[in-house]
Amino acid sequence: EVKWGEVSMVEAERRLLAHALLDDPSNARFVLLSESHVPLFDFPTVHSYLINSTKVFLESYDQPGATGRGRYSRRMSPVVAAAQWRKGSQWFELDRGLAADVVADRVFFPVFRRYCKRSCYADEHYLPTFLNVRRPSAGANRSLTWVDWSRGGPHPARFTRMEVTVDFLRWLRGGAGSTCEYNGRTTDVCFLFARKFLPNSLTRFLRFAPKVMGFG
Template sequence: MLDAERRLLANALLDASNERFVLLSESCIPLFDFPTVYDYLIGSALSFVSSFDDPRKAGRGRYSRRMHPTVTSARGLAVGIVSDRRYYPVFREHCRPPCYVDEHYLPTVVAKLAPGLNANRSVTWVDWSRGGSHPATYKRRDVSLRLMERMRSGSECVYSSNNNRTTASSCFLFARKFEASALGRLLLIADAAKRWNWH
């Protein structure tokens, strides 16, 4: 999976006009229209990768001691990830469950290469409240306008634009994890949202 992510970034970098990069899974949905997402990402001075030291089993408990000493307890960043020859081989060789390369490599590399350029939060809303190693998965019956409104504006965060820091109520641009069965209901909500001018 990480090889595929690095190839996607490498191909996107071939177009010099690409400035921001978003990696999403097939179970993610956008919470806003394209212009809103674009303005949010381009207007920020930071990258959005959730990277933090979690002392619990779900965090440090996934670290492999064989990764030591290489790994301890915007465009330039994308270039750094694609050209990385220091951290990538260590993760590829030693990151085994409960360490997952596709989940742990990017946050680690971002923290190492550009800690000051990271908002240290994700723009993808995920519900981990049920516990376990997988987030909640939403099926067709779970999808409602109320759920979408909670994902779109049910939290508060700091947003760093190119010239200031403000408190924002729109922290997430995408949401996961949605089963394919939810698509029909999501499209109905999106159609209704257009009629209500819901931005």
């Protein structure tokens, strides 16, 4: 059973990774998506972007204050030191090596399961901290999933049918007004997915996909 905000979310992610690793030895990249995600590009574009990337896409940053460093428990030391504590979005993209390391982890995860409870929100800290300790130079420190936090609150904005427009989709595909780094070069293709879209928005996506997103 998985409950929002609890360590069971990380347990579920590790199980998903384990099944994906075992299912096909040729699986090279692993992306976590939800039922409210939508792709912004066709599959060949997404596949090429991931396979050719020299980085994994996972946020891992040091955030002062109650919602960052304030969630660290001193009881995690010495396995997880305060200086190693990181935060980031749970929407990750990992390569096979890092995914295998996460599944095989018997050092850090037990500490999170024991001490990261209630307002700690393990899904926002376990993978970012794990990456910072094990492979700090491997991460791009960004997510491939665009979300809108501008409306405030503990959850990002949800988009209904009429909010899905051609201009909005083109804006998302163009980096949502920003640029990022990909393999040492600046690009405006920063997001491959977006959320949270309600089920009633599907008809609009089906209408615009061939024209805007290159889907057949």
